[in-house]
Amino acid sequence: MSLPGSPYVAYAFEILYSKLHRIRPPLSLSSFKSCYGVPISHRTEKHPLFVTWNIIVGSEKELRGCIGTFSPMEIQSGIKEFALTAAFQDNRFDPIELEELEELSCDITLLKDFEKVEDIWDWDLGTHGIRISFTYHNRLRSATFLPDVAVEQNWDKETTMRYLVAKGGGPRSITDFGKLDISLTRYKGEKSHITYSEFKEIRKRAVSH
Structure with missing residues (x-):
C-alpha cells in the first residue's frame, strides 16, 4: 500500500x-x-x-x-x-x-527547470510556475505564483498576471503589461x-x- x-x-x-x-x-x-x-x-x-x-x-x-x-x-x-x-x-x-x-x-x-523567457506569456497554466520582476514607483518589485495556483483559482493567463503584479506591489488594475517592462522566469514544480x-x-x- x-x-x-x-x-x-x-x-x-x-x-x-x-x-x-x-x-x-x-x-x-x-x-x-x-x-x-x-x-x-x-x-x-x-x-x-x-x-x-x-x-x-x-x-x-x-x-x-x-x-x-x-x-x-x-x-x-x-x-x-x-x-x-x-x-x-x-x-x-x-x-x-x-x-x-x-x-x-x-x-x-x-x-x-528554471527558464527566463522573452515573451511574458510563454508559459502554460498548470505546468509552469512564474516569477516576475519589474520596477514600479522607482522600486524593484518581484512576486511568484507556484504552478498550481492559477488552476486552483480558475484564472486565465491575463488574470494570473494581473494578480501577480498586484502581489508584487504593482498597480492592481493594470491592462497594459508592457508599461512595466516585466522580466519573467518560468519553472516547474x-x-x-x-x-x-x-x-x-x-x-x-x-x-x-
Whole structure:
C-alpha cells in the first residue's frame, strides 16, 4: 500500500507538529524516508522549495501560509526552516496555533527547470510556475505564483498576471503589461500533499521504524 504525499511533506508536518507540541527533537527526515521506502542517500540533496499550509474547511481549503526560496538549500534544513517560517512568519496571516493543527494540510513544492523567457506569456497554466520582476514607483518589485495556483483559482493567463503584479506591489488594475517592462522566469514544480490525519498515520509508522 503506497503512502500519500512524500517523506518531504511528512517531515514538514513533523516540524510544525513537534514545535506546537514542544517535542524535542522532532523525528528526522530519514525516519520518514524509511516509511516510504526511499533510499537514504549520503549525498547532499539541494532544492529550491516552497512550503504551503492550508486550512481545510469542508471541501474547500484556505491558504494559511506559504513561504520558500528560489535558492537551492540542503533539503532537510530547508524544509525545517520554511515549514516554520510559512506557519509563523507569513505576514499575510496570524501565526498558526495548536488548535488549528487538525484542520491543516501541507504541500511541499520542489522547484526545477528554471527558464527566463522573452515573451511574458510563454508559459502554460498548470505546468509552469512564474516569477516576475519589474520596477514600479522607482522600486524593484518581484512576486511568484507556484504552478498550481492559477488552476486552483480558475484564472486565465491575463488574470494570473494581473494578480501577480498586484502581489508584487504593482498597480492592481493594470491592462497594459508592457508599461512595466516585466522580466519573467518560468519553472516547474514537484508537489506533494498530505492532510493532518494522513500525517498522524505516517508518523505512527515512523516512530515504530
